[in-house]
Amino acid sequence: MASSKDFEIEEFNDWFNDIIFKAELADIRYNIKGFVVFRPWSVFSMSKMFRIYEDFLNETGHQQVMMPTLIPEENFLKESEHVEGFSPEVFWVTKHGDEDFEQKYALRPTSETAFYFMFSYWVQSYKDLPLKTYQRANVFRYDSKATKPFIRGREFYWFEAHNLFETLEEAKEQVLEDMEITEAMLHQEFAIPFLFFKRPQWDKFPGAINTYAADTILPNGKMLQLPSTHLLGTKFTETFNVKFKDKDEQLKFPFGTCYGPAISRIYGGLISVHGDKNGLRLPFDLAPTQVIILPLYFSTADNEKVEKLCLDIAEDLDKLGYRVRIDDQKEKTPKERFSYSEMKGIPLRIEIGPKDILEGVVTVYRRDLNTKEKIFIADLYDDIKKISQEFTDNLREQADEFFESKIVTVYTYDDLKEVLDENKVARVPICSIEMEGKACADEIKADTKGGEVRGTRMDYEDLPNEDAICIVCGKKSNCMAYVSKSY
Amino acid sequence: MASSKDFEIEEFNDWFNDIIFKAELADIRYNIKGFVVFRPWSVFSMSKMFRIYEDFLNETGHQQVMMPTLIPEENFLKESEHVEGFSPEVFWVTKHGDEDFEQKYALRPTSETAFYFMFSYWVQSYKDLPLKTYQRANVFRYDSKATKPFIRGREFYWFEAHNLFETLEEAKEQVLEDMEITEAMLHQEFAIPFLFFKRPQWDKFPGAINTYAADTILPNGKMLQLPSTHLLGTKFTETFNVKFKDKDEQLKFPFGTCYGPAISRIYGGLISVHGDKNGLRLPFDLAPTQVIILPLYFSTADNEKVEKLCLDIAEDLDKLGYRVRIDDQKEKTPKERFSYSEMKGIPLRIEIGPKDILEGVVTVYRRDLNTKEKIFIADLYDDIKKISQEFTDNLREQADEFFESKIVTVYTYDDLKEVLDENKVARVPICSIEMEGKACADEIKADTKGGEVRGTRMDYEDLPNEDAICIVCGKKSNCMAYVSKSY
Incomplete structure (x- = not known):
């Protein structure tokens, strides 16, 4: 039977850039920074991945729509946290031919502000719920971090599912279903291992109550975020005045979630996780x-x-x-x-x-x-x-x-640093992933040149020993968190 | 067995707008003019159509790529006819966040100026040819004509194939293959009849030698252009300096074609062609x-x-x-x-x-x-x-x-007018579809409120009787052309 993957790619970055070129996966010579051309060898596989994912989203009761790529500034400005989070990254369309538009249009960085605009027409009664919709789309973010083909581009390709429910309980169940979809697709179909985390409060999606995300581990020990799910609560339904009449004729705001598997990035994860010194290995x-x-x-x-x-x-x-x-x-x-x-x-x-x-x-x-x-x-x-x-x-x-060999549980700050120095991921007790834990996380990040608190396990309550203390501040720890460098 | 489709939809426009709404195919309430939201009932079918087409393009030796949505103005400005044709319709991205870009970026109205930019890297030798590539993409045109869901939108969804060959002969053969692909997909898979025309010189794609296109006939007798193929010759390879060394080590420009089936428009044609007074009929x-x-x-x-x-x-x-x-x-x-x-x-x-x-x-x-x-x-x-x-x-x-019942062959100008008045398509002798025939076509168009010379049959030489004369100018006719109103 299969021997274990008995190597690590030492110089992962060089390996990655090299294979992109040699296997003709992407071409970085297109003349806009951060925009690459995907070539047939990668596109063939990504097309298959899109189909497999699409079929499964349909099977789990999601209905596919196609929203416009452009979002009017007036929609975009409605939700303040969302604006603050995304504004610096937005590409703006301001002209057609020689003429200026009266208002600017955003190239969607994500489509809440298009979906929720339409939801206000589509949702009237509890009979319209749950509403589970998604689209296959390209999105645009002027990301200031260094771009890298597949992993981080200024245009990328994803599904985004936007769901509405009568109750917060149902919305939380959707987060679990999204984790199961991720398991069925990433792990079972594409053979990519991951952990599904609840992200710290300081690292959530602009406008969400909580963010959950699947992280895999690349050969250099850095974590790579793959699909994420955001529990939006009534944030966007209130903003866009999406209301339904419940069985007692009461008007209420439904609860929302969104889920975003980016196929181009998942492909980047896939080749990194499976590749070896001789090149690609594809499912x-x-x-x-x-x-x-x-x-x-x-x-x-x-x-x-x-x-x-x-x-x-x-x-x-x-x-x-x-x-x-x-x-x-x-x-x-x-x-x-x-x-x-x-x-x-x-x-x-x-x-x-x-x-x-x-x-x-x-x-x-x-x-x-x-x-x-x-x-x-x-x-x-x-x-x-x-x-x-x-x-x-x-x-x-x-x-x-x-993947498992890359995760080490430790209980002291010195051990954490050692784990990160060895290009591994640490599981450690910390005080909190609520806002009061941010100071400790900031200290880790500054001190370890980029070690990030990725969050706590979403699939079960991963409690520390009773006497465990936060490795930074020494307060009683109430959660085991994962810390790693990341993309 | 099947009786013939024994009805015409009298008020086709009302029928069309009505079915879009009642069957929940698209929603026109999105707040940007000309941009609609496609809903699950149409998207499910379009997704199938995309897959069927994609598989067939692969089978016919095309390789799929994914090009950026944005095209730098410098690429776009290179080919003068192309610029002239598309400039008024271009959406321009000029800003990111609060900052202006140094140059504008076009939302692709079509992607010749992205593909040919890359072809200059990908094509060096005759061994790289033929090169048959395509992408599945959304494109953007600020069309000044009235928009109509599926039929004409400012964002639409298509495949665009861009192919390069060593010789003009091979490029012309590709036009024939494109016609065969159209037959296999539109007629065999989607049950949409069409004629494949060579378009008049005055109605060709900006930058092409010739344009060929498949037209179907809607219930109101208007023709609707479905996929088109453009024989580009060396226009774009010269502009973008795409050269190959032939077997004798001579540097040459390859010959190009492009083919563009728009799935969203084909779906619009499909529901129109098959629908009846009770609603949709879907393959x-x-x-x-x-x-x-x-x-x-x-x-x-x-x-x-x-x-x-x-x-x-x-x-x-x-x-x-x-x-x-x-x-x-x-x-x-x-x-x-x-x-x-x-x-x-x-x-x-x-x-x-x-x-x-x-x-x-x-x-x-x-x-x-x-x-x-x-x-x-x-x-x-x-x-x-x-x-x-x-x-x-x-x-x-x-x-x-x-479809066949809607086409009538006539030999006089009066009969042509009668055919158009009866909401049918006329097959008539005219002098020419080269530029010298334009005056006659203009006269028909002005006189019949929109009757257009759609072109001559591409699949065989449809010659008039020896003594036939152009129904407008009375000169000896050398071709039977089709005239209809259109979208």
């Missing part, structure tokens, strides 16, 4: 090419037979529904072609030489275990089926093992 | 709900049995892969529920009353033929399978028949 269902077939040329006499067998196998696999390609470039050595297929993350490689034909075997290299095996041609399709079914499980198992 | 695979089951309540005693049977059938159909729903609203009369399911375009309705159970039958209404039939429960699933397979064929057959 079987997401790989643009799933099986690559390499004819090995030794003697010209046998080339024809080899090529014929390659073609036959490719045709069969195609009929069986695999995405298959033959790499018959004679100008490249076998080793060059091996490296290329591994770098691109193609799950299976079939190598066929003249001797193999005599023996009735082929060599199968699998990217999940980094192993080669001779397989009888008679068994090939059964074996490939078996491998295809366990491939993503193996990636997940290795990723989970690595 | 079976695109319908959000494919089968609706109505329990008919007569005596309270039997309600439970009826509801049980409805649930059992719904469960079976769900397992068989149909999208099925039960409409058990007791507060509505059967007639109200019938009308609702027809208005929404649900392909099949199963009605079940207490008597039916005794007889072992159910009533099946099919929206393609507008007929009701008693079917033995034992045969139900086989029958539904059969109906599901022929449903879209029936819609296509009816749409084709209607």
Whole structure:
């Protein structure tokens, strides 16, 4: 069975920038800062991810809409915390042709102020609730942090779900469902491990009661935020005057949540979590090419037979529904072609030489275990089926093992610093993730060059020992929090 | 078998606006002019259409990319005809937060000036050609014509394919492939008939050698342009300095084409072409709900049995892969529920009353033929399978028949006017669709309040009789052109 992912990518940043270029995932030469071009090898997988996610959002009772990209300034200005949080990042459309618009229009940085504007028309009665809607959209943020393809761009691609409920209880249940959706998609489908946190009060979405988010751990020990859910309460329904009549004919404000899985960023997490020193490793269902077939040329006499067998196998696999390609470039050595297929993350490689034909075997290299095996041609399709079914499980198992190895529980400030210095994530007792804990978190951040309190577990109450104290201020601790550097 | 679509929607405009509202397809109350919100019933079908198209573009060797939404003014200004054509329609981003950008950024009205900017990096050698790329994107045009949901909006949703070839011949072949793709998607999948025209020189895309386009005919006799293909030649490769070394090491400019199927507009065409006085009719695979089951309540005693049977059938159909729903609203009369399911375009309705159970039958209404039939429960699933397979064929057959009945060949100016007055499309001899024919086209347009020369058939050379003369100027005619009013 699968061995654990027994390496760390030492120079993760170099590895990441290198693979973006070499595997042709994105092109950073487009002439607007922070805007990249996504290339076919990544777009194919992202398109699959969009479909898988879309189907699951539909299955969980969400209905898809398409909102305009532009949001009038008058909508945007309505919710003050939201304005304060997003204003510096907004791209503004001010002109058409040579003419100025009477008011500016924001390129949506997120779409609460479009959805809630419409909700005021769509919601009248308790019969209209719950209302679970979402869209697939590109959003725009003039982020002042350094941009990085997939991980942080000024335009990115996501789903945003906006839901309304009669009660706060139901809205809180939606947060749990969002965590389950994240588990089903990120962990089960894409094999990306994560923890689902309740974020500290000082790190929440502008306009939310609470923010919850899934963080994964990259090979350099930094956490990367993947989907987040915001419990909005009645903040936006009050602002946009969204009201419903309950069963007793009372007018009330419904309670809102929003959930935002960014596919472009999840892809960035996916390649980072699964990649190794030889390049990409992609879950079987997401790989643009799933099986690559390499004819090995030794003697010209046998080339024809080899090529014929390659073609036959490719045709069969195609009929069986695999995405298959033959790499018959004679100008490249076998080793060059091996490296290329591994770098691109193609799950299976079939190598066929003249001797193999005599023996009735082929060599199968699998990217999940980094192993080669001779397989009888008679068994090939059964074996490939078996491998295809366990491939993503193996990636997940290795990723989970690595993920767990990166988290260390400690009880002192010195140990915390050591954990962060070792590029790991610390689980530590702190005083609070309410606003009164902010001073301690600020101290950690300043002192450790970026160590952040990411929050507490959302899925269960992770209490410290009874005598545990906050590693910073020494007050009695009431929660175990996770601290890490992050993107 | 299917009777022909034996009606015309007299007041098509009212019908269209009405169905948009009643079937909850789009909401025009969003507070930016020309920007509408697309609602779940239309978005579900459009999402299917996007997938079907995407799969087919992949199958025909196109590779998907994702380009930024913003295009720097410097890119946009490079091609003068392109600038002249699109400048009045461009939305400009000029600010982020409170700060002005150094140069303006266009919200892409179309993306030649982004793709060709990147092509200059991606194309070096004949080995890089042909290059067939596309993206799924939203585009923005400040159109001064009256906006109409789906048909003409200031933001719309399309695929745009941008292809490069070594030779003009190959580029011309791509125009043919684009026509075949249009046939496979619009006609075969969505059951929308069309003619593929070569547009007159005065009606081509800014920057193209020739424009080709698929026009369908709406119930009011107006033509609606659906996907178009532009033969760009070396216009944009020269402008953006995209060069390749051919086999003889000569530097050359490749030849370009682009193809733009707008899914939101195709959906507008689809509902118009298939709809009838009772509402929508949707191709079976695109319908959000494919089968609706109505329990008919007569005596309270039997309600439970009826509801049980409805649930059992719904469960079976769900397992068989149909999208099925039960409409058990007791507060509505059967007639109200019938009308609702027809208005929404649900392909099949199963009605079940207490008597039916005794007889072992159910009533099946099919929206393609507008007929009701008693079917033995034992045969139900086989029958539904059969109906599901022929449903879209029936819609296509009816749409084709209607389409053909709307086209009339005439040889005089008076007859042309009569055809247009009857809300039909005329096929007439004219002098030319090169620039020398423009005066005649202008005269037709002014004289008939909007009759436009749409072009000549692209798929074959549609020559007039030897002695035919241009219906306007009386010169010898060298082509049969189509004239119609349009959107």
